[in-house]
Amino acid sequence: MNYIWLFAVAGGAALLGFALAFGMIKQDGRRSIVAIAGAFIVAIGALGLGVYVSSEPTAPLRASDREGSQNRLPGAATTEKDLPGR
Numbered sequence: 680m681n682y683i684w685l686f687a688v689a690g691g692a693a694l695l696g697f698a699l700a701f702g703m704i705k706q707d708g709r710r711s712i713v714a715i716a717g718a719f720i721v722a723i724g725a726l727g728l729g730v731y732v733s734s735e736p737t738a739p740l741r742a743s744d745r746e747g748s749q750n751r752l753p754g755a756a757t758t759e760k761d762l763p764g765r
Contacts, residue, residue: 696718700715703715
């Protein structure tokens with residue numbers, strides 16, 4: 680199901696991009712080719728950065744247990760004693 684939504688969102692964005700590129704080329708061909716090439720370069724760079732970020736490891740996830748040890752960690756949830764004015 681996630682791939683269907685990815686295809687719908689990415690496909691819609693691609694169709695919009697192609698429609699805009701077609702309109703730009705029809706209006707002013709030579710100038711728009713440079714702008715479209717720049718947009719493709721930025722898109723390829725963003726794709727590369729996204730692949731790099733997604734391949735890096737994330738912070739370890741520690742599940743909650745019966746003793747509530749996750750609340751003694753440095754990044755624990757806020758308690759009432761942590762609120763200002765208490």
